[in-house]
Amino acid sequence: MGVSTSGPDQGIAVVTVDFPPVNALPVQGWYDLADAVRAAGRDPGVRCVVLAAAGRGFNAGVDIKEVQRDTAAGGHGALIGANRGCAEAFAAVYECEVPVVAAVHGFCLGGGIGLVGNADAIVASEDATFGLPELDRGALGAATHLARLVPQHLMRALYYTSRTATAAELHAHGSVWKVVPGDELHGTALELAGEIARKDGLLIRLAKAAINGIDPVDVRRSYRFEQGFTFEANLSGVADRVRDTFGRPPEAADSKED
Template structure:
């Protein structure tokens, strides 16, 4: 259990942190390290990021913060590093999402190059209900602007089927891992040098810098915490 990397031309990075795949500060940093290491390995052609258990990711481990609120800085830095690692990974990252994808999970999926989802997958930012903000940067990569705003204000979820209609989920499937691996195999069959340059070029033409944008959001979470508004993070 934990964060496991299964190396190969298609490197699988598997999150298995019971009961809900909510990550501690160390867990976020471990995930960032695994993704960066995979991308730096010349043998890796594509990364598949997936999870075991009931859902893809439940965000931050709130219990850790309840026991030590001083860890908030470490947790925020860990999330920042994990999201950045997915975005900056030298090879394409495919997020294979099942069940819930909440808070930090949206940060991971939103920064992935391709999202494949199970039929039961849904995505949401419950931050406002918890007195926090963040990952709207990444949600905006998955849904249109006005829906993103509605989701932030109301904390309402969207389904994989809705995201498929927007084109931000490539496939909705009952065979999640198999479908993700099939897409990964199509990429892995290409010239690896060309694919790495393609990833670099696509990041270079992004209209919004997700690292700077997310860091701006995080400042408001610190403000809300200082004002005594925090009721946990997701």
């Protein structure tokens, strides 16, 4: 359990996240992921990083129960830690010195969107779904990254409704490289990573820096701006009210005040 790094092929590092049961990461998990991705990118022998996950799905975002426990005890350390940890993990993927290929299966929600939205390429299994259920969980954020996956108006509709998009839909928009059966996901991701890793090591690093340099959006600053509204939601009390309905039957949630 946790974050691990392996090197199955020359020039490739695979960073795997494994936090059962649904890969909802605790605060330390986000920092561990950031450290692993940055370390892989700094390794002079690595020319491409594959970001993968074990278990039922790629990522379910922040461990809300950890935040709830801390809030119930009168603290905000878990909330602040989760926000900072997410920011560091997303930035680590974007700023990784070499290209990052995300291998996505099952659900990719919340913080998962922050990770894949900052990746250089995405390979997804046929069962993969992508979305931001933030409004249903008393939070905001990662619209910055969802906007890198789908057109602007679709991003807004998905964000406001908390609906998900399929891997096939994202492939149609050009943000997913390939959609494959689940048992082919790992191999397909490694195949793409291998093609990248065959490039000259220095040149691929210069290419990554050059592409980031012409990006029209400063993703780190944009995401931090969004996070400010998450803090406002918490200070106003609306975040706790919405989070308290998380996991309850719809009729119980509907009984809460607007």
